[in-house]
Amino acid sequence: MRKILKAPLMALTIIGLSSLVAHASEDDHKHKSHQAPHGDMEEVMVHAKVNSVNIAERTLNVSHGPIKKLHWPAMTMDMKVADDIDIASLDPGQEVMMALARGEDGIFRVTKTMMH
Numbered sequence: 333m334r335k336i337l338k339a340p341l342m343a344l345t346i347i348g349l350s351s352l353v354a355h356a357s358e359d360d361h362k363h364k365s366h367q368a369p370h371g372d373m374e375e376v377m378v379h380a381k382v383n384s385v386n387i388a389e390r391t392l393n394v395s396h397g398p399i400k401k402l403h404w405p406a407m408t409m410d411m412k413v414a415d416d417i418d419i420a421s422l423d424p425g426q427e428v429m430m431a432l433a434r435g436e437d438g439i440f441r442v443t444k445t446m447m448h
């Protein structure tokens with residue numbers, strides 16, 4: 333009896349595992365999901381290249397490295413900048429270390445940039 337039961341159990345296990353994997357990669361990183369657990373106001377640092385600067389919208393398009401702390405992979409995205417950042421001082425093509433922090437609205441913003 334045991335031997336007969338083993339195969340279906342194995343199959344169930346494999347199906348279970350593969351649905352977990354599929355779920356994890358789905359969750360991985362959609363741009364809109366740039367949200368840390370509630371209450372996490374800490375800054376994180378990441379290396380990034382500025383691709384373009386939108387002064388009117390106060391956003392940067394950046395290619396940033398992975399951020400382990402937030403479980404974000406490396407990616408290219410638009411990022412809002414904090415009010416106290418002099419966005420006009422940033423140029424396309426520049427490489428920077430940037431600090432990100434989540435505002436009370438739940439959105440991450442660039443809070444500091446350092447030439448890199």
Ligand SMILES: [Cu+2]
Nearest residue numbers: 396404407409
């Ligand atoms: Cu990103």
